[in-house]
Amino acid sequence: MPDLGPHAGFIVAAYGVTFVAVVGLALAIVADDRKQRRLLADLERKGIRRRSAGAAKPARPARKKRS
C-alpha cells in the first residue's frame, strides 16, 4: 500500500463508507431475492398455481417449513 499522505484517514474513510454502502445494498437485494425464491418454492410445493384459472388443488394442511 503506497503512502497515502497526511490525509490518509479521509481516503480510507471514503473508500470505507463506499464499501459499506455498496455491500449493504447488495446484501439487502440478494437477501430479498433469496427470500422471494424460497417463498415461491414453498408455495409451488403446496400446489398453489399462479392465477386461479387452471385446476388448482385445494390447500393442503400447512406443512412444516424447511428451515
Next chain:
Amino acid sequence: MSPSLALLARDLKLAFREGGAIGTALGFYLVVIAIAPLGLGPDLNLLARIAPGMLWVALLLAALLSAGRIFHNDYEDGTLDILTCGPLPLSLVAAIKSLAHWITTGVPLALLTPLLGLLLNLPQQASPFLVLAMLAGTPAVSFVAAIGASLTLGLKRSGLLLALLVLPLYVPVLIFGVATASAAITGPASPWPPFLMLCAFSLASIVLAPLAASAALRIALR
C-alpha cells in the same frame, strides 16, 4: 357564466367561506417569521441579510401546508368524480383549482410580506421587489403544489409527503425569488434578470403542471 369561471368562483367562495384555510396559512407565515429571530439572535444586520431568504422559505412552507386542500375536499365528497365527467377537461379543472389556490393563498402571503419584513429588518428598497417577486413566483408554487396534491390524494400523512415531494422542485423559484430582492439590496446587479427567470418558470408551470396534475388525478380516481 362559463363553466371555468363558475368553477373558479365556486372554489374561491368555498375558500373564503372556510376562512380558516387562508387565515391559517397567514398565521403560520407569521409564526415562523416571528420565532426565527429567537433562534438566530436579534442582530439586525444579520436578520437584514437573511430576510429575503427567510421570508421566501416561510412562504413556501405556508403555501405547501395548505396545498392539500386543492383537491382534498372535492375528492372526499365525490365532487371530483363528477368534475371528471363534466364539460371541462380535467387538466383545465386542475388549472382552475391551482389558480384558486394562488388567489387565496399565494397572493395574501405575498401581500403580508412587507409587514413581516419589518420583523426581520428587511431593507426598505427591497420590499417592493420582494413582493413583486413573490407575486410572480407564487403561481409556480401553487401550480406545482397541485401536482403534489394530486399525487398524494387520499394517502396517509399526505401533507408531509406532499412537502417532501414538491420542495426540491421549488429550488429555482427560491433561488431567483431571493436573488430579485437581494439584487435590490446589494447593488449594481439588476433585479430584472432573475425576476424574468421567475416569471418564465411560473408561466411554464401554469401551462405544464396541470397536465401532470390531471394525469395524477386520473390515477388516484381509478
Next chain:
Amino acid sequence: MPSLANPTRFLSLVDRLVPWLTALTAILFAAGLYLAFFVAPPDYQQGETVRIMFIHVPAAWLAMFGYMLIAAASLGTLIWRHPLADVAAKTAVPIGATFAFITLVTGSLWGKPMWGTYWVWDARLTSMLVLFLLYLGLAALWQAIEEPGRAGRAAAILALVGVINIPIIKFSVDWWNTLHQPASVVRLGGPTIDPSMLVPLVVMAIAFTLLFVVLHLIAMRAEILRRRVQAMQKTQVEHAALAGA
C-alpha cells in the same frame, strides 16, 4: 423489446446473465482499485486525496444515470404500458439513491482536507443533494401507495416531473453558485484530468456501472417473484376460505 416484456423470459435471461456479470464486475473492480492506488500518481495540487475522485465521480455519474433510467422506465409505464417498466423504475430507486449518497459522503470527505469544511455549497454537490432528495421523494411515494398499479403510475409521473426539472434546477444552482462565490473556482475534479488518471477513472466507472446493472437485474428478479408470491398467497387465502366455507 417485446421478447423481454415477458417476465418469465426476462427471468431466465437474468438467471443466465447474473453470474457472468458478477464475475466481470469483480474483475473490473480489482483492476480499477489496483490502477487507482498503485498506478495513478498523486495530484500535484491535491496530493493523495485525489484517489477519492475514483469513487466520487463514477458514483455521481451513476446517480444521474439511475434517475435517467427511472425516467425512461416511467415513460414505458405511462405511454407504452410495458409490463416490466414499473418494476425497473421501482428497483432502481434504492440503487440510485445509494450512489447519490456515496457521492455526497465522498464529496464531503474530499472537501474536508481540501477546503477545511465537511460541506460546501458548491454547484455540483448542491445539485447532487437535490437529486438525492428527488430519490427520497420517489421512495416515499412508492412506500405510501399500497396498490402497486397506482403506485407505479404515480411514481412515474413524479419521476418525469423531476427529470424535466433537473436541468432547470441545475441551471439555477449554477447561477446561484456563481452569484455567491465569484472568486473560487475550485472544481471538485480539479482543473483538468491528467491522462494517467483517466484510465483508472474509466475502469472504475465501468466497474461501478456493471455493479449497478447486476444489482438492478437481481432486484428486478426479486420484485417480479415478490408479485407472483403475493398473487399466489392471495389465491391460497381464497382457497382456504372456500374450503372452510
